[in-house]
Each structure stands twice: as C-alpha cells, then as structure tokens.
Amino acid sequence: MKKLLLLLPFLLAACDTREIAVDPVRAGYDYFPLRAGQSTVYAVESIQYRTGRPADTARYEIREVVQEPVTDLAGEEAFVIHRYYRPAGSTAWKAEPDSVWTAKRTARLATRTENNVTFVKLSFPLKKDLAWNGNTFNDRGDDGYKVTGWNQPYEAGTAAYENTVTVEQSNEADECVKKNVQYEVYARGIGLVRKEITEVYYLQPEGACDFTQTISYGRHIVQRLVDFTE
Template sequence: MKNTILYLVFILSSIAFLASCKDEAPEEPNDITIGQSFYPIKKGQFQTFLVKQTRYALNETPVTSTYQLKEVIGDEFVGENGEKLNEVLRYVRADGLDNFRLDSVFSVRKDDNVVVKMEHNIPYVKFDFPIEEGKTWNGNQFNARPLKDYLAEDVNISKSIGNSNFSNTLTIIESQDSSLVDKDLRYEIYANEVGLIYKKTESLLYCNQPECFGQKIIERGIISELTIFDWGIE
C-alpha cells in the first residue's frame, strides 16, 4: 500500500513538472527583420523598368505609350522630424537609344519597422515589418487619405518577370477594388536583394449609362505596367 501511494505521488509530481515546463516555454521570436531584404537601400542602387501605359478618355481612342524608367537611390538626408531618408532619383527616356533625363525626385525611409516612400509628396507605407503571408497594414498611415489595407501574399515564391527569373519574391496588394462602376487594382512584386521588379495599376471608370451599365466598358482611366529589365549598383 505504501509503495502504491509513493508511486502515485511520483506520477502526479512528474505531471505537474511537465505542465510547468510547458507554461514556461518561451514563445517563438517575432523576428522584425523578416522581409527587409526585399527592400534593400544602398546609395547607387538602381532598377530600370520598361513602362507600358494605356490611357482612356471619353469618346477617344485609347492611347498606348512605352518608355523606360530608372530609379536610383541617392544621398541620405535628414527629414523635418529628424528621420533619416534617402533620395530616389527617377529618370526617364523614350528607349535605349536616348539618354536618361531626370524626371522627379521621391524619397524613402526605411527603419526596423517600416518602409515609407514619398510619391508626389504623399507618404505610403510600402512595407510593415516583419513581412509574412497574409499580413495587412494601413498603407495610408502617414497621409490624410482613408485607411487602405495593404496585403502581403505569395511570400517567398519564385516568379518569372519579363526575361528574368527570381527565386524568391513577394507580392504587395495595395488595392483590389472592383465594381460595375469602376476598378482600382494596384499591386507590386518585390524580389529578394533586388527590390521592386514589377508593378501593375488599373484605375478605370466604366460607362454607367443605361445602354452600357454593367458591361464594364471603359470610359476613362489608365492601365500601367512596370517590368524590370536591369538592376544593380552604380
């Protein structure tokens, strides 16, 4: 009888010990650096894109144009709030026979938490670290526009863009709104250690007259694609 009681005490003590160990087990670390390599920032780093745009206007034939866009990371500077930013120099040319000319200057801020890119004086939160499949964040967090959930998907997926293959990419969906009246689709694809490699924008207004409502006949808007074909460090 005595041995039985001692055995039961041993069993109960072992169960209690294992339960306490389970409760005290550390949580898996939330590594905030995950995804940062998809948006490298180094002075002289560049990406060159082929841009194709089709513009639609009321009662006019759609006009399609192509040109080349080159984005180069420029000097670091201190912003109004003391934050460190980098210039993003944007050059354009009609084709490979022309020389690039400076078109505009954006800026970008990257820290342990976010990547914020200033585009036409409007800041957008491009990345919110850590990046993981299905994560969402407010891309308009630092501007006055309505809340807009950005979505990370296809994380660490290989993709072919243009004539190049990238073994590790992710896609950021910035907008995927669509109705019988309009369409607003915007997404960007990034490659590990390269940065942006593809961008698609469809901002369209459909005909809403009785004779064409619901047929998604484009009345006005723009469809734009950026496809990378060269990148590196200058």
C-alpha cells in the first residue's frame, strides 16, 4: 500500500495531458505577425551580373497585403498574401495582384509559400544560434538557417528597430570561386524588414585564381521595408 501511495503522484502526472501554456512573446511569435488587412511595402534594388555584359540594375517596390485566413490542406490556418509590383517612382498600384503567396504560423514554425515553394522562415521558440532546415517542405535539398542576431536593435539607413532577429540563410565565401551570403531581418510586431542576397561567381582566367574577385555572373538583391500598416 505504501508503494502505491508513493507512485500515485507520478501516475497522476503521467495522465495529465494538458498542454503547457506558451508565452507568445518569449516564443517569438510576434516576429512573424499575420493579421488580415496588414500591409507592407518594400523597396527593392536588384543587380544582375552576366559574363561580358554591363551589370543590369532594376529598382522597384513590392506591396504585400494579408487577406482573411483560410484552412489549408493540413487543416491549419493559413493566410493568403496578395503581392503587387510597381517600378520605382511610380505612384499607382495595380488593381489586381501580380502574384499570390501564402504564409502561416504554427506553434513550432513560420512558413511562406513563394511561387509554389514552401520555406521555413522561423522556428519557435526563437533563440540565439537556433538552427533548422529552411527547405523542410520542398525538394531543393537541405538548407541550414540559423539565428545569428536575437532581440537586438537594428538600423538600416534612416530606419531603426528596437527588437529584431537576424536569420542567416547562407554564408559561403571562397575568394577564388564565389560568394553566397543571404540573410533576413525580422522586427517585433512587424515581420520582415530587410532581406539581402549576394550570390556571385568570380572570373577564373585559365582556371587560375587571381584574387581580384572580378564578378563573372550572379546577383545582388536588397529588399527593405519602407511602409507598414496594420
């Protein structure tokens, strides 16, 4: 009888299937907010490099508007995102979206489906040095993402954010062959505020490295937030 009494607390604990409450702020959910009507505008500068040609620079803006939530094929709440494009300096947005993406946030992951390819943007609970596979839900092969900046101020030009998380998506550099550095910055209560991609390959005359890092081909893209409304 005494043994049974000693085991009783453990048996009761094992039978308790209640979920432990998660603090949304500590988990980092507010770095990936999704609310119907939420609108973000990004300024984008895209430089394309091609062998034997001058660099081609394009400047434009992207507007994303979150629509009402829907239930996806997994039975989870997802949000449709209407995306609009306009050249830099233009004042008018098209009446119809140029593309439609989706995004969702579960207790463990924040994902975006971009041009029918799903990426794991964030993993929860967020913390410094947290790592995950950004390509978990697509067939592009493993791609290691890592939190390199956590809950820290961030400034870019005239923009300043008190709390941000930086996600490193790629950090490959070979002074003779290529440079592939990609990262995203998310601000608390806003979401993505900056995205930068540097993916270039260097000329190698006669297969040798001359260390000049002259770009043969590749791309450099900077996307930064210029307007946000809820």
